Amino acid sequence: MRISNQWLLEWVNHGLSPEELGHRLTMAGLELDALEPAAPAFSGVVVGKVLEVAPHPDADKLSVCQVDDGSGGPVRVVCGAPNVTEGMHVPFARVGAVLPGDFRIRKARLRGVESSGMLCSAKELGLAEASEGLMQLPGDLAVGTDVREALGLDDTILEVDLTPNRADCLSMAGVAREVATLTGQALRTLELPPVSAQVDDRFAVDIQAPDDCPVYAGRVVRGVNAAAETPLWMRERLRRAGLRSLGPLVDVTNYVMLELGQPMHAFDLARLSGGIEVRRAREGERLVLLDGQEIGLEDEDLVIADREKVLALAGIMGGEASGVGETTRDVFLESAHFSPMAIAGRARRHGLHTDSSHRFERGVDPDLPTRALQRATALLCGIAGGQAGPVVQATGTLVPEPEPVVLRAARIERVLGAPVDPAQVTRILSDLGCRVEPMAGVWRVTPPGFRFDLAIEADFIEEVARVHGYEALPAVVPSLSPDLVRLDESRVPLGRVRDLMADLGYQEAITYSFVDPEWxxxxxxxxxxxxxxxxxxxxxxxxxxxxxPGLVKALRHNLNRQQERVRLFEIGLRFNAQANDLKQESVLSAVACGAVRPDQWGEPTRPMDFFDLKGDLESLLSLSHASPVFEAAVHPALHPGRSARVMIDGRPCGWIGTLHPELAARLDLTQEACVMELELDAMTRTMVPKYREQSRFPAIRRDLAIVVDAACPVQQVLDSIRSLEIPALRELIVFDVYTGKGVPDGRKSLALGLILQELSRTLTDEEVDEVMKGIVEQLKQDVGATLRA
Incomplete structure (x- = not known):
């Protein structure tokens, strides 16, 4: 929102410099983005009056003008502008003037004729990006007056970045109300007397989408002069707000939007048929917008139509077929209130963003349409003439009246940490437009219709705090009686999980929950x-x-920027549709590629593989003392033979593997990547620590070398031994896997280390031999194992 300080002063005499005003607005939540002058620096330019225009003797496109600049005598100026005429008032740069860009005006001889000065266009003064001729000034300006003073160009523009909940400040009236409240100064209200009907012409309005359009008001204005010139004061205010002047029929609606916050639209009445319909779009309907873009309409689009065609995309942009132009003589002025939910997202769906949609999406005062219509009618008739018909208003499902909220003084003190004077609370809320009923220790507050963001007690406390001033609240250290949070020892804290992943060399990533359907x-x-x-x-x-998908896309992003060793992990939600429900599961996912360790002299560099990632996963699961089982399985995104399903307590809880080569090629990955994903709940469940007695007697280690089928999983061997439930077995280790010479084809050799120990006595060799004999027999029975010779 661009705010002219001069225009603002007409509403409220705040008495602050632009810098101080910007600071006050920022501290109140309306962040100041920039301060800039209303016009670039120039000097020596005055209001001049063209007294005489004669053709140049040696140039067809030049004129020799006599100009009164208030200095006492006419000044001769050679001018090339096509619109120069006798009697017009124009900006005149005297000899010695400095124009924007440090362009200095000197006496010159043009085609043999001496010229003492320069008649200026708006572009030459930095007031427009382009211009076709001289800038015509109002005839009532005194000749010789400095143009900066005459046009009020020594103004400052405050560019304020508004949060989406403060749509009420998307107008001068709203900003002025805010400034008046912050400074305690009086707000000058704008008188909007109704414009009485001079003709009895009406245009019917039918609201067919009552929930989307609670109010639609309009009126016919006949006999307007579309060629009339918009007054300079209005053009200047539009320019300072960032809008171009497009003629009085459009300028008036834009001006009312800036002034009051009500978007409006003007239709060429001659192009309308039958009456106005406010409805949802129908299948197959299309609309050519004012910018020339043709769009296909959807049944969720709210449109303004007549009996034959769609006229406009409601609350967003009008259509080319019904727009006003130079030939327009009769107009139908529209001023409506559209539900924010009916407009939200529709402009973006069609690739649009307009001043109108920006306001309607956030919420516009439902009581404003008729007042704005009266203001626009008065301005339009005053500028372009015409005779207004009666106001035609239709209503849909009316916006419910705001509910009153009880605001407690004790609650204000508790939230802000300090009490606020009750009279100050009443003044602040009243100045903001609320209806306030003070009572003993409480206020009954009803928010105004233009404040869609005030609904609960905390909202009003926030208003009091920001207007009172956060910096004015005392710094008080509150008394603290902390409630000790009971820690669940059966859960591994997420912070510990993140720390371990960081210790293993991974960096945490946060990716979108929304992804590309193709990915x-x-x-x-x-x-x-x-x-x-x-x-x-x-x-x-x-x-x-x-x-x-999100992690691999992040991996590709890094690889494309020459980051060859990448380790990323993320803890987040995955979403799976189940019947009519959406199941959300927290998971930990990781992706890794590149060298196992950074380049070093101690050992050769090798790329990360399945077993390196498996080791990281086992380290992670050691936090919860889980005993994972890795079951060979096929996943469509993983390399066959290099993928496994992760089982915990007999239940599938995740996947680990190397990305499928075809998938990696399709995604343009330059390196082989390993990925894993595990349910967070299964990974963070752990057993509560319990005391276990330590044996005072020596442990005995026995190694066992067996030969099994090459396809036999090692886990099956370990499970077979553990199924014997040997009380003395403390630890079971696999320390070697071998195939080759000395081992039959299709078989492999496993070397197992078994540590046995009793709590109450020393094991004898005979007891250990008996245990080993039982293990060998069990393995022979379960997996067909034989002792290696």
């Missing part, structure tokens, strides 16, 4: 992800069913 299908072709009704973009159109 999602590549990683989970059999899944049915939830599609978003209104995605931010086509690349973020579905909810992720796993975290791999």
């Amino acid at each position: 999602e299908a590549a990683f989970n072709p059999e899944g049915a992800p939830l599609e978003l009704a209104n995605p931010i973009s086509s690349e973020l159109a579905v909810m992720r069913t796993g975290l791999w």
Whole structure:
């Protein structure tokens, strides 16, 4: 929002410098982005009056003018502007003047004729990006007056970045109300007397979408002069607000929007048929907008139509077929209130963003349409003439009246840490437009219709705090009676999980929960992800069913920037549709590629592989003392033979493996990547620590070398031994796997270390031999193992 300080002073005499005003607004939550002058620096330019215009004797496109600049005698000036005429008032740069860009005016001889000065266009003064001729000034300006003074160009523009909840400040009236409240100065209200009807012409209005359009007001104005010139004061205010002047029929509606905050639209009445319909779009309807863009309409689009065609995209932009132009003589002025939910997202869906949609999406005062219509009618008739018809107003489902909220003084003190004077609270809320009923220790506060963000007690406390001034609140150290949080010892804290991943060399990433449908299908072709009704973009159109797409995209981003050793992990939610429900699961996912360790002299560099990532996962699971089982299985996104399903307590809890080569090639990955994903709940469950007696007697280690089928999983061997439930078995270790010479084809040799120990006595060799004999027999029975010779 661009705010002219001069215009603001007409509403409230705040008595602050622009810098002080910007600081006050920022501290109140309306952040100041920039302060800039209303016009670039120039000097020596005065109001001049063209007394005489004669053709140049040696140039067809030049004129020789006599100009009264208030100095006592006419000044001769050679001018090339096509619109110079006798009697017009124009900016005149005297000899010695300095124009924007440090352009100095000197006496010159043009085609043999001496010229003492320069008649200026708006572009030459830095007041427009382009201009076709001289800038015409109002005829009532005194000749010789400095142009900066005459046009009020020594003004400052405050550019304020408003949060989405402060739509009430998207107008001069709203900003002035805010400034008056902050400074305690009186707000000068704008008198809006109704414009009485001079003709009885009406145009019917039918609201067919009552929930989307609570109020629609309009009136016919006949006999307007579309060629009339918009007054300079209005053009200047529009320019300082960042809008171009497009003629009085459009300028008036834009001006009222800036002044009061009510977007409006003017239709060419001659192009309308039958009456106005406010309805949802129908299948197959299309609309050519004012900017020439043709869009296809959807059934969720709210439109303004007549009996034959769509006229406008409601609350966003009008259509080319009904727009006003130079030939317009009769107009239909529209001023409506549209529900924010009916407009929200619709402009973005069509690739649009307009001043109108920006306001309606955030909420416009539902009581404003008729007042704004009266203001626009008065301005339009005053500038372009015409005769107004009666106001035609239709209503849909009216916006419910705001509910009063009880605000407690004790609650204010508790939240802010200090009491606020009750009279100050009453003044602040009243100045903000609220209806306030003070009572003993409480206030009954009803928010105004233009404040959609005030609904609960905390909202009003925030208003009191920001207007009273956060810096004015005393720094008080509150008394602290902390409630000790009971720690669940059966859970591993997430902070510990993150710390360990960082210790293992991983960096935490945060990726979007929305992903590209093509990426999602590549990683989970059999899944049915939830599609978003209104995605931010086509690349973020579905909810992720796993975290791999986002992490792999981040991995590719790093690889493309010559980061060859990448370790990323993320803790987040995955979303899986189940019947009519959406199941959300917290998971930990990781991706890694590149060298196992950074380059060093101690050992040769080798790339990360499946077993390196498996080791990281086992380190992670050691936090919860889980005993994972890695079961060979096939996943569509993983390399066959280099993938495994992770089982914990007999339940599948995740996957680990190397990305499928075809998938890696399709995603343009330059290195082989390993990925894993594990349910967070299964990983963070742990046993509560319990005391276990330590044996005072020596342990005995026996090693066992067996030969089993090459396809036999090592885990099956370990499970077979553990199934014997040997009380003395303290530890079971696999310390060697061998195939080759001395081992039959199709078989492999496993070397196992068994540590046995009793709590109450020393084991004898005979007892240990008996245990080993039982183990060998069990292995022979379960996995067909034989002792290695």
